[in-house]
Amino acid sequence: MGRITARRRVTRLTVGGSRVVREDHLSVEEPLEIRVGGNSLAITMRTPGHDVDLAAGFLVSEGVIRRGDDFAAARYCVSAEGNSGADGTNTYNVLDVTLAAGVPAPDPSLERNFYMTSSCGLCGKASIDAVRTLSAYEVAGDRSTIDPALLITFPDILRAHQDVFEKTGGLHAAGLFDAATGELLVLREDVGRHNAVDKVVGWALKENRLPLRGTVLMVSGRASFELTQKASMAGIPVLAAVSAPSSLAVELAVELRMTLIGFLRGDSMVIYSGTERVREAQPAIEPAQASPLERETAGAR
Structure with missing residues (x-):
């Protein structure tokens, strides 16, 4: 699983029973700094993996981009603020996104004052009004249904x-x-x-x-x-x-x-x-009752 999981020695205790020491798997949690055009936009605590998807989805959620063509590229870079190893190597915790030509950069007001924890993606918004983002896609007209x-x-x-x-x-x-x-x-x-x-x-x-x-x-x-x-x-x-x-x-x-x-x-x-x-559930179909003549015919076979 690479950086997605980590191993740790733990003690499993059962009250009134045994105490067992063994290795356990933990979900990895690391910070990801999302930059756009070299400017820091947000830091989120995440599980490493599919980071480009995460950054792209975040920008859609914030209304910065709306189409695949808006997202030109993304690359990992070394941070001068500590998101690099002791030897200066890339720890893949800083991702810089390049928007397509003509796509406006994020409004400076979007910059998060605090990092986003794994339980709160809205932390750091300046006000309640800033939480509400208008979508480019209206769902009201979607007439799809599901069984x-x-x-x-x-x-x-x-x-x-x-x-x-x-x-x-x-x-x-x-x-x-x-x-x-x-x-x-x-x-x-x-x-x-x-x-x-x-x-x-x-x-x-x-x-x-x-x-x-x-x-x-x-x-x-x-x-x-x-x-x-x-x-x-x-x-x-x-x-x-x-x-x-x-x-x-x-x-x-x-x-x-x-x-x-x-x-x-x-x-x-x-x-x-x-x-x-959500379509109406179809009632279960009961097996058809055999007529007296059918039962009599079946018994004669």
Whole structure:
């Protein structure tokens, strides 16, 4: 797993039972400084891997870029502020993005005053008003629908593809599904759920798939305001989570006419907004009752 996981000796203690010392796998958490044109924009605590996707998705979420052509290149560089090894080598924790010619640089007001922790992607915003970002893609007009029998399979598919979670038990996941076929298009893991979503959106940007009409974003944790906004910025009409949404997430989904689903577990779910996109479940078809004549004929055979 390289830099994605680390090994550590731990003691597993069972009250009234044994004390066992063994090696355990931990999810790696390291800072990533995102620069644009050499200027620092934000620092996020993330799990290394798919960093270019993460930076691209972050820029989509902030409204800086909206198409794959807007993103020209990205390269790792050595930081003079300590994000390099003791010998000055590149630790791959600073990523400098080059925007395409003609794409405006980020507004200086976007620069985060504080780093983003793995649990908070909005930390450092100057004000509540700055949190709200208008999307270039309207989801209200997306008329795609999904079969609930297909939707309830997504959590198990997501879990089955969480390779790093299987080792560590410590990562969030975000998966993008085709609403019509149920195909898993991409999955990303990270210690930060907002980072996992940014990595998915960044992948879609690089694949020139934005806006992501007719898709479902499935997340392994709760549905927050931030994840709802990130979905809207990518034009995703349906956000589903295995846990609960927040009140602000629901309010935003209602405002945007996005479908928001929580507690997607087993064979049930709670739809908080956009019920019209989830088709009516088809009742189970009972076997037809045989007529008396058919039963008599069958008994005579």
